[in-house]
Amino acid sequence: xxxxxxxxxxxxxxxxxxLIFCKVNGIEFDEIKVEISKRQQLSPEFADINPFKxxxxxxxxxxxxxxxxxxxxxxxxxxPGIPDHWYPADLSRRARVHSVLDWHHLNLxxxxxxxxxxxxxxxxxxxxxxxxAAAEAEKILISSLxxxxxxxxxxxxxxxxxxxxxxxxxxxxxxxxxxxxxLDEKDQERILGPHKKVQQWIESTRDATRPHFxxxxxxxxxxxxxxxxxxxxxxxxxxxxxxxTPLASKM
Amino acid sequence: xxxxxxxxxxxxxxxxxxLIFCRISGIDxxxxxxxxxxxxxxxxxxxxxxxxxxxxAxxxxxxxxxxxxxxxxxxxxxxTGIADHWYPTELSRxxxxxxxxxxxxxxxxxxxxxxxxxxxxxPALGRQLNPKAATEAENVLLSSLKxxxxxxxxxxxxxLCNGIQPSLADLSMVCxxxxxxxxxxxxxxxILSPYKKxxxxxxxxxxxxxxxxxxxxxxxxxxxxxxxxxxxxTAETRTGPSNKVDEHLDSICVIWMQSQDKVVLxxxxxCKRQENLTADTHQRKK
Numbered sequence: 001x002x003x004x005x006x007x008x009x010x011x012x013x014x015x016x017x018x019l020i021f022c023k024v025n026g027i028e029f030d031e032i033k034v035e036i037s038k039r040q041q042l043s044p045e046f047a048d049i050n051p052f053k054x055x056x057x058x059x060x061x062x063x064x065x066x067x068x069x070x071x072x073x074x075x076x077x078x079x080p081g082i083p084d085h086w087y088p089a090d091l092s093r094r095a096r097v098h099s100v101l102d103w104h105h106l107n108l109x110x111x112x113x114x115x116x117x118x119x120x121x122x123x124x125x126x127x128x129x130x131x132x133a134a135a136e137a138e139k140i141l142i143s144s145l146x147x148x149x150x151x152x153x154x155x156x157x158x159x160x161x162x163x164x165x166x167x168x169x170x171x172x173x174x175x176x177x178x179x180x181x182x183l184d185e186k187d188q189e190r191i192l193g194p195h196k197k198v199q200q201w202i203e204s205t206r207d208a209t210r211p212h213f214x215x216x217x218x219x220x221x222x223x224x225x226x227x228x229x230x231x232x233x234x235x236x237x238x239x240x241x242x243x244x245t246p247l248a249s250k251m
Numbered sequence: 252x253x254x255x256x257x258x259x260x261x262x263x264x265x266x267x268x269x270l271i272f273c274r275i276s277g278i279d280x281x282x283x284x285x286x287x288x289x290x291x292x293x294x295x296x297x298x299x300x301x302x303x304x305x306x307x308a309x310x311x312x313x314x315x316x317x318x319x320x321x322x323x324x325x326x327x328x329x330x331t332g333i334a335d336h337w338y339p340t341e342l343s344r345x346x347x348x349x350x351x352x353x354x355x356x357x358x359x360x361x362x363x364x365x366x367x368x369x370x371x372x373x374p375a376l377g378r379q380l381n382p383k384a385a386t387e388a389e390n391v392l393l394s395s396l397k398x399x400x401x402x403x404x405x406x407x408x409x410x411l412c413n414g415i416q417p418s419l420a421d422l423s424m425v426c427x428x429x430x431x432x433x434x435x436x437x438x439x440x441x442i443l444s445p446y447k448k449x450x451x452x453x454x455x456x457x458x459x460x461x462x463x464x465x466x467x468x469x470x471x472x473x474x475x476x477x478x479x480x481x482x483x484x485t486a487e488t489r490t491g492p493s494n495k496v497d498e499h500l501d502s503i504c505v506i507w508m509q510s511q512d513k514v515v516l517x518x519x520x521x522c523k524r525q526e527n528l529t530a531d532t533h534q535r536k537k
Contacts, residue, residue, distance in 0.1 A: 051402050052354075063343045070349035078342050091329050092314040098321035103303075105356035151302045 004029040005059040009036045010219040014068030015056040017175040023212040069101045072168040085165035096161045100169045111141030116179045153197040158204040166208050174205040252312040255280040259307045260287045261470040265319030266307040268426040274463035320352045323419040336416035347412040351420045362391030404448040409455045417459045425456040432475045
């Protein structure tokens with residue numbers, strides 16, 4: 001039986017969600033690194049896997065699939081022995097998981113990803129900063145965090161929808177929020193600080209998926225250090241390569 | 252379990268998709284109209300059903316659910332006798348349908364909604380166009396149409412992912428595209444006519460779900476006529492809104508603005524206007 005191939009870049013939030021899900025659930029797979037910073041997703045070979053040239057993507061036998069939520073649902077359904085809380089068999093609970101996964105696209109993801117891109121990540125990728133796009137994205141991000149805090153995390157459980165155990169929705173959304181690690185401390189505090197439930201939820205999800213969560217996020221922490229170092233060396237005006245300098249991880 | 256309740260406004264594309272699906276599948280339900288133009292989605296009663304105050308939403312027994320794709324998937328799974336092609340049990344086929352529904356949010360929906368608002372609604376109400384937003388939206392819309400034509404409609408099936416019969420994804424996305432009916436005819440033609448497969452696919456989906464498709468879209472066709480009349484009037488007189496028909500168009504504008512967080516937050520003029528209209532609605536209710 002051929003192993004599932006997972007095409008991923010660990011700098012990509014949805015890639016991380018799929019990798020962590022596979023590892024936590026003991027799904028045998030081959031991780032095939034596709035580095036966005038080197039534009040490897042634009043290669044003809046990868047376009048054959050995913051004509052949209054985005055990550056993550058999977059190949060299971062002859063079956064090719066992209067869009068991380070569709071992938072998570074497929075894996076949770078196709079592999080035996082996956083605990084029910086990830087993707088409940090009960091139709092009502094399952095439907096609620098779908099509803100937050102759907103909400104995510106034009107809310108949390110729509111705010112968080114562009115905000116991080118247009119404030120700190122752009123220089124690392126050699127792109128110009130865009131303060132207007134950053135401001136728009138920030139509004140959406142803050143509105144989404146507020147909805148998470150007050151609506152989606154309502155209830156007795158520590159997870160979305162009052163869940164006592166994490167679902168694929170928790171994993172997907174928390175991986176998205178982790179991208180905010182790249183922001184400077186002040187921005188992180190300003191944006192995340194008021195949302196106590198959100199912070200607890202991130203910790204719960206991390207806890208429930210140890211040690212894989214931190215292991216998969218290592219590259220993100222490394223890039224965080226590089227960005228910090230670059231900021232404190234401001235005035236150089238020269239962009240450093242992100243892979244050449246080995247830095248001791250704080251984690 | 253009590254009868255399924257579907258909270259919908261037929262001017263809302265995802266509301267229409269849910270209504271048509273229920274009808275075509277013979278699902279017994281009660282349609283509860285939530286008139287966004289009257290601010291009914293902001294009422295405490297409706298907020299109980301959906302704290303995010305959007306349509307469509309359903310109540311089925313103790314389940315309260317919103318987000319149209321989640322609703323469609325739930326209905327296709329929870330009710331008996333639903334034809335398999337809507338949401339196949341075979342996992343890889345199902346996964347493909349999930350993937351196009353995921354793609355939809357940030358692509359076709361995002362482009363279509365913002366394009367209609369920034370071209371048709373603003374001028375119809377004698378307000379400032381936001382050419383930049385219109386151009387951005389048009390780019391997203393055209394890119395999405397091209398993607399549908401070249402990738403999602405690849406093959407001879409006639410439906411998305413080479414399907415030979417419609418799935419939930421087809422219904423959802425064709426309802427979205429129907430919103431373009433309110434555009435100026437030349438504009439609509441300019442945008443859609445290069446995409447032959449897309450045009451055929453719209454027809455296929457319509458045929459597969461008639462007469463319910465047409466019936467549910469009636470309100471949209473009436474809105475289309477009103478916009479045409481308004482455009483003709485504006486062209487003749489070059490004045491802004493001044494009468495009852497225009498107030499109704501004003502309300503329709505509110506529908507789309509309020510249903511789109513992104514647009515409300517980024518369109519300065521429209522945003523202010525929406526706040527005023529919402530305040531008016533609350534004032535009237537007191």
